[in-house]
Amino acid sequence: MKFGIIVFPGSNCDADCYHVIKEVMNQPVEYIWHKENTVAGFDALILPGGFSYGDYLRTGAIARFSPIMPAVIDFAEQGGLVIGICNGFQILLEAGLLPGAMLRNRSLKFICKPVFLKVNRADTPFTNHMKVDQVVRIPVAHGEGNYFCDQNTLQSLKDNGQIIFTYCSEDGQELPEFNPNGSLANIAGICNIKGNVLGMMPHPERCSEEILGGRDGFYIFDSMINWLEEVGK
């Protein structure tokens, strides 16, 4: 099993993801420079957080034209596991692997703080070591995490069970006051219909070790590994 971390110019959580996969999850991992054009040999891809191309034009808008992206899209379409975190989520939206778009945070300010998320499904490659309705604490750090889509898309996200994480209170109430950025329906993370591509604004790599104040993020990576191992059998 090998993880690949796509590095765009301006990515800045690439090393954090690398650290978690290698040192915490003890799995093989390599960086993939955005100018490459193949992801052959990798079992899961991480599009890390950061400010690819300085967020110029629009978050993720330039990165999605990187030479590596056709290979990422191809990998996803063949069922490969792809997780986009923060800027990675924004890139997945721009690349059309996930529906919808990001707006600036309701407050128009960058927000960095821990938030509570409700886990809505526990049968996906990313959440199979979590429980339905479980509340996890994972930090966000973004200026544009205000997820938006039209009503039809929202309805289909709901109908297809694509809304994986929603912002909530410590006891799981999905109320607007616990939504840090104003996202539609308190959406914090969604997957594609097949369930093999996940985009999420919160940073699981920032809370996978006790020393960083919690390890709820660990279970997302652990779920991916478990899923890959099961499929491997």
Added chain:
Amino acid sequence: MKEMTYKEMGLLDEEYEQIKEILGRQPNYLELGMFSVMWSEHCGYKNSRPLLKNFPTEGPQVIQGPGENAGVVDIGDGQALVFKIESHNHPSAIEPYQGAATGVGGIVRDIFTMGARPIASLNSLRFGNLDDERVKQLFSGVVAGIGDYGNCLGIPTVGGEVYFNPAYQGNPLVNAMCVGLVNKEEIAYATASEIGSPLMLVGARTGRDGIHGATFASEELSEASQEKRPSVQVGDPFMEKLLIEACLELIKEDLVAGMQDLGAAGLTSSIAESASKKGRGVIVDVSRVPRRETGMIPYEVMLSESQERMLIVPREGKEGRIGEIFDKWGLDATVIGEVTDDGMFKVFEGSVLVGAVPVEALTEGCPVYVRKGLEPPYYRECHDFNIDNLAECDAGEALSKLLASPNIASKKWVYNQYDHQVMTNSAIVPGDADAAVLRIKGYQKGVALATDCNGRMVYLDPYQGGMMAVCEGARNLACVGAKPLALTNCLNFGSPENPHIYWQMQEAIKGMSEAAKVLGTPVVSGNVSLYNETVDGAIFPTPVVGMVGLLEDIDKRCQMAFQDEGDLIILLGRAREELGGSEYLFVCHGVEKGSVPEIDLEEEKNLINLLLSLTEADLVKSCHDISEGGLAAALAESSIKGSTGFNVDLDFKGSRKDRFLFSEAPSRVVASLDEKDLTAVRNLSAQFGIEISILGKVGGNKMIFNDHGIEFINLEVQDAAKIWGEAIECHMK
């Protein structure tokens, strides 16, 4: 373009005469510009250099003291920390967002120029009264500027301080600190150039922004300052991020002989530095400098302070590989000149020589002024102020007011806009302790960082206040369990030409030096920012201290939050009553006077060593130093952070309650511990000669203060948390 006179460039008559003497002729416009920026206070330290000599700068832990781009200290295992703090006050006063953003950019470049990976940023900010609309604009602009720049770079902003006082109304302070981690053998130094070495310029193109920024930073702010807005540079953090990655790759592969960032005074300064080795000269062709604007004259090219540029002196034969690395990161590198052997700084435009001055005249030749300080009349008057004439305020009301003061209230409105977790090293995040703590991946150790300065105390007594800033920095580190190693400082003062201000500088530096000597924390880098004045007068003298420390075992780090019901709360240090300079006098009486509580440096040192022994032995469960708001605020903050109440019984020994509760006298800490450890804590305290008093216990959901069993403050933790937590946010709505 209208040409400036030498006076408009900030040069004095006698300095102009000196330049004529050096050159043996009239300088041309370009040469005059080069001299004026290099001889500005900002670049040449001409007023402060004689005073800076007093700082202790050596110690076994010091790898590099002042004189390089940043200071370096040893943290064991072949690793070192590289750090420095720098001001961007004047630019931020007129263009807060870009001024603050480029302040971060500049200090970050100083760190990776040394070959270090930047791992943390801190900042120290001062603004006027937060009720003022302009102040709110400045505050929110500065915070957004710092955040957007640092966040984009992926360097966590892990700590700092923010104060509000009318003394900073028209002249905010924006001091940015950056800390980097480097393997000792990879430290890069600036001056290593050999004759014939090419000078490569890389990064952003050169524009007209920032011309004379260094000069502008070396004069008072006035109405006309708004017209200097073009002196403020515009930042591009994405470009800086690319430069960081590319330059660190160059250093990893050992491809460069010298590296300089382009900061104040732009090409002029960085090129002069790269040729500062005795006898070296330099030629540069401005026509080769990539521009972002047309029609720039040599003067503009040489003085531009366009951001995100680096000057590289390649190792022989490595230009090709360097080009490949820059190409990978999409950066353009251009050879613009070379090192020569004639000691002259020659500027060409194509084949035409447009300026020639001796390198040494620009750097070493900068005039130095030893001025005379004069004790200002306010000093005695404030010192002799009798607090007994003030009525005692209701203690509970006073505490609530203090918790709502933006100087004491939670700064989460600020740090929630900073990415403080990227790089996944932040073991103590902002707001949770007196200092930030970062792990060093792969090791058990950690580093702690803090910035400190109480400008009001320094104003009232620069000598004591200067000591206090150093001591508080060291104490903050000790509270989290880190041994203080060394410090950097940013000396923010008014005009040194005013003898009263010069006296403040003299006294503060004297106090800081003494404290740094006794505590064994030498000054390894720093920056001076003078002329922080408006028509309404000078700022409070604000010599900000940035301190770094080392935890041998990061698992023993200590936070400020009370932990468990029933834990004992103790005061380490003396019960003190001095109210001079306190936030209480300011908030509850509108008074900024009084004699500043004195520091006994030996006592401070003993307290710090005691704290290190206590955390090392895992004997305390929380630790919080007493500063703004005194003992009462320290208790309240530990309670709010721990979401638990407390009940304390205090012995006022017949004296006024407010004195004891709100005194900001130094060398004191509120800690909590498991009762079973009391004997061990007592023994250690006795060993270090530090007084210990038991104040009460953690528990419940109220903050209860008793005077010999009679309750006199009863505050719901939840209510206090709301007041303290939302005060700044309420101002900013």
